[in-house]
Amino acid sequence: MSDKPFSALRPALPILIGASVMLSLSMGLRQSLGIFLPPLTRDLGISVSEFTIAISVQNLAWGILQPFAGALIVRMGFRPMMAGGALLYLLGMILLATAQGVLSLILGAGLAVGAALAATGSAVAMAAATRPVSPKARSLTLGIVSAAGSLGAMLAAPLGQTVIQGWGWRAGAVSFVILAAFMIPAAWYAGKVDRLPRPAPPVGGDLSAGQALSVAMKNLPFVVMAITYFVCGMQLVFLTTHLPTYLELCGLDPMLSAKALATIGAFNALGSLFFGWAGGRWNKLILLGLIYVLRSLAFVWYFYAVPTPTTTLVFAAVIGFLWLGVAPLVSGWIAETFGLRWQAMLSGVAFCLHQLGSFTGAIGGGLAYDLLHNYTLAWQVGAGIGLTAGVVQILTAYATRPRRLAPA
Template sequence: MAAYFGSANDKMRNTMSTQVGELGPVSRSSTWRTPAIIILCGCAIGMLGFGPRSALGFFVQPMSHEFAWGRDVFGLAIAVQNLLWGLGQPVAGAVADRFGLFRVMCVGALLYAGGLLLMRYSSTPLSLNLGAGVMVGFGLAGCSFNLVLSAFSKLLPPEKRGLALGAGTAAGSFGQFLFAPIGVALIDNFGWQQALTVFGFLMLLIIPLSLALSTPPVASTASAAPADEQTFMKALAEAFGHRSYVLLVLGFFTCGFQLAFITVHLPAFLVDRGISTQTGGWVIAAIGLFNIMGSLSVGYLQNSLPKRYILSTIYFTRALATLAFISFPITPFSAIAFGAISGLTWLSTVPPTSALVALMFGTRWLATLYGFAFVSHQVGGFLGVWLGGIVFERFGSYTPIWWLSILFGVLSALINLPIVEKPVARAVAQPA
């Protein structure tokens, strides 16, 4: 491991070999991959991957106007994208764990870029669903910040992982904050087709950046420990038979439900309450900005505080903030304050969740096991968006979903408390 981190400390090398034994010996040609380079390139990938998909909402009006589509056509494509992103994540994670991260990142970036370019030439709902929905959804599964976080856990020494996981998550939020004005400027000055073309070619930058995060295939691993030889099916059976992992996955459902509902329906909710669309834009901007601080802070704190308590606090804080938000008159100040508090807890669940998976099961199948947790997150997101629309159409109000979000927040706060933060017990081979 010294070739990765430039350290000759035997104790650290032995510790790392037990946790990331699948990496095996590294040639001297890889010494350029210092922790700083790995973190920098990983954050750039997270920013690029999360940015364009966060700005796709700005294409709803120009595309719907040009092709006389209802907004439900565009909404269905984005819903498909989110669902396939979640379903594709464990598959991409398993392939990355088995054959190395670089190949998966390359395929993901090509699918992402191809989906955006197909979206640029879409003139029917079918082609829109194929491009913005299927291709971008699977592309995100192969090159989003989720795989970046698993690479950080595999490639970085333990003392650098916490802050790196927070930085990788914050980079995705910065991409959301950065690509929104870029997308608006490109659409206003050059048209939505050219904007999608630029976004598509920018995704190709992920390919060279992913060289810094590449991990070798399992086949190239020399003399792995018995725990590292664990098969895919055994890893899944171990994880889903582990009570703490199941609790973690169930809690992550709430995160997706709350985030997706707020992202899609909060702007309309504010307009219904007499708040201007400009103020709604500031609320979304506040979420993005404060998420950077929240993710970095949690990434730092998880090195010294129990991760289950951090997650419980995040979910309970969301529930309290939502309760206060809907209980008092909605004003521009209260809306922006809600955005700020939501931002602090927005993606800050990701660093401790991925860190707990690594702690419980090691990093051998980290991308796979975190991928299954992310499926739960995305199913929650799909239901948050879908139920929000159904409830509003039936009752003319989002109130039942707000209360459901509060209930889920409290339940997830309680669910995370019994999590045991220690490696899973495994049988150790005895010498003859």
């Protein structure tokens, strides 16, 4: 295979397209669930915090199950895992569309979608995309797949909001059911990666899952990266869950939240391409810390003042550029540090911390709103923790970066 990045991508395109479509729909639908919060809570007579319980369960289930899904891929292969996850995602959307109360909401949008994301989300899609390309093309490939995976929100959020405004939230949920159905053939097509030769074991032997995990947990940069990954989940899920309610609270058009989520998706693609390219040239972990710092500064700028349609879309563009750029950086660093065999599992271990942050961002924002009737405390905590984590990530990555030996 040629070392030139673009020529290296050509034979892998069928797998990459399938993985990108699957990731685009799984992430796009999940990121757009916040548009259902205002109409669903009013119709079913439940509180904001009760709705966010379902989102929190989703993120917790996703995080807990992700390492196991990554480990099972080594035994079962990608196709059974991804196709089964796509079917479960479809079931979750059906349960959402037919929800009659908190319990069915938790089972559908919470547990079913969370478990499905463990098999169709970024950790698995990135692992599948890494296999068919050369190491020199890896970072760029992950950026391209991450960029394509961000386009789902550009479709799901405006479509869902338009249907909700015209025919109600249940009809909007049915539109999500239809979109989720397309994940099944995409996952099946991406499963062609199973036909490729298994990756060679890393230097030092063919490690078991437990041994690979033990090696990773003794690696300081991995531990710090996993801990600071908490911030990524907390900030992003806070936005996708609570931004529609925040804008409604400020008296802005409900359609603005859908436009903001679509803007996030559009700039997400640009940011993913940029950080995929940049990760092949500069220290991935330092770039990761820089993302957290810039996101937190954007939080302070936007939430400190009264929002307007213009500032909301500018904020969405900035956050979108800094959104899924973390995925090629994390997946690429794990692949080049620990090898490909257990990449999905180790990415899942780090992602478990990410999802604990998502749990905190969703339910913490809901509780803060129900108690204080505003989001001031929630965004201040998110920005403060984000700045701290970003600085720690940068300092750790700088201190542990490989040193070049002076010539003899």
